[in-house]
Amino acid sequence: MATRRTKGEGAIYRRDDGLWIGAVDLGWKNGKRVRKVLNGRTRNEVVAKMREVKLAVEQGVTLAPDRLTVEAYLEGWLTKRIPGTISTRTEALYARAVHDYINPTLGKIRLTKLTPTDVAEMLQDLEARGYSASTRRMARATLRRALRMAEQDGLLSRNVAAIAEGPKMNHREGRSLTPEQARMFLLAASEHRLSAAYVLTLSLGLRRGEILGLKWEDIEAAEGTVVLHIRRQLIRDSNGVHLDDLKTKGSRRTLHLSRSMIEMLDQHRAFQEAEELVKGRQWHNDHDLIFTSTIGTPLDPEQFGKTVPKIAIEAGLGHWSIHELRHSCASIMIAMDVPLEVIAEQLGHASIRVTKDVYGHLMPRSRARAAAAMQAALFDENVHSRPQQTDPLATQLATFDADFITPKPVTRGFVGRPGLDPGTLGLKVPCSSR
Secondary structure, X not given: OOOOOOOOOOEEEEOOOXXXXXXXXXXXXXXXXXXXXXXXXXXXXXHHHHHHHHHHHHOOOOOOOOOOEHHHHHHHHHHHHOOOOOOHHHHXXXXXXXXXXXXXXXXXXXXXXXXXXXXXXXXXHHHHOOOOHHHHHHHXXXXXXXXXXXXXXXXXXXXXXXXXXXXXXXXXXXXXOOHHHHHHHHHHHOOOOOHHHHHHHHHHOOOHHHXXXXXXXXXXXXXXXXXXXXXXXXXXXXXXXXXXXXXXXXXXXXXXOOHHHHHHHHHHHHHHHHHHHHHHHHOOOOOOEOOOOOOOOOOOHHHHHHHHHHHHHHOOOOOOOHHHHHHHHHHHHHHOOOOHHHHHHHHOOOOHHHHHHHHHHHOHHHHHHXXXXXXXXXXXXXXXXOOOOOOOOOOOOOOOOOHHHOOOOOOOOOOOOOOOOHHHOOOOOOOOOO
């Protein structure tokens, strides 16, 4: 005997092949009554699906078409939804994640059928194919962002990528140069045409694109000192090499320049002006960039980064990357007792927590001082005041005194474009592309 239908279940029947069919009334759309047909191996399975659909409709969810696949949805997301909302570089990263990491495993699955288990299997497949934990995390993050938009649009009732457990990241403590090694690197870099760029990279901890995106107008005198404004970056993406403004408030920052850095930049400008005079019409520094190719055009970020290992090897230090120069800057500042919040601001981190997570293991001296302070305050006898501490270099953001490079005397400032010094026409530093 057939089981009696409960109120609100809708039409449920069993086909001749044994499959149970149910239909849910979704109301009127474009003058037509719309119904969603569901199926299952048992009646209870169909009833559960129908209740889930009804609940989604009551919550205002616009159900995705039954045949809409993950691949089709993600392609629409890439081409129609995110362009103009993020940088072109991030857009390229999302496209790569979709095409190379997500679609090969999940692309043919219907969007409404996607489960946390499917996402977990995708991550396992990527691991089996040899992809790192950071790549797997990026693939999951891309899918999570895309499905969040589907959730906002009412196509999904939950974000299964957010529910699925992400890959476990193995924390690796990055290497950093010691102050002695850093001086060895800078000494070797002084023989190169772009020596000032490497000094700024190591002294200020700037990113590769930030260094190459600097303009002469970013340097200015302010209240008796000289500061450098970090406002943009030079990037390479599908549109080629171009300048892109820094998006976040933390990444846009103003840094103080030490005396040695000012002198090196002054010397670099003299060299650049001489190059411009020699090249004549071949010179094309349309953006007035500080660091350019030998004809004034923007440098390729990839090629600029590849020069650092060569200089490190020349200095007898082995292979070091340009990102490790940034890491070394932070490590040396920590060793010089620069406060963590100042380091976070200098590096352009979104928050001090990022800095602490990355560099916290380098702060044993700070923890030792904290223990000593509590010992003095709570347990030592005849304590009348806090123990005297040496004055740390907290107010100096640049820690390198590069006098060993022997810069030329400073004869001009950075306000306005200085005139050519006839003595700079004979370049003493080879204008190579190194």
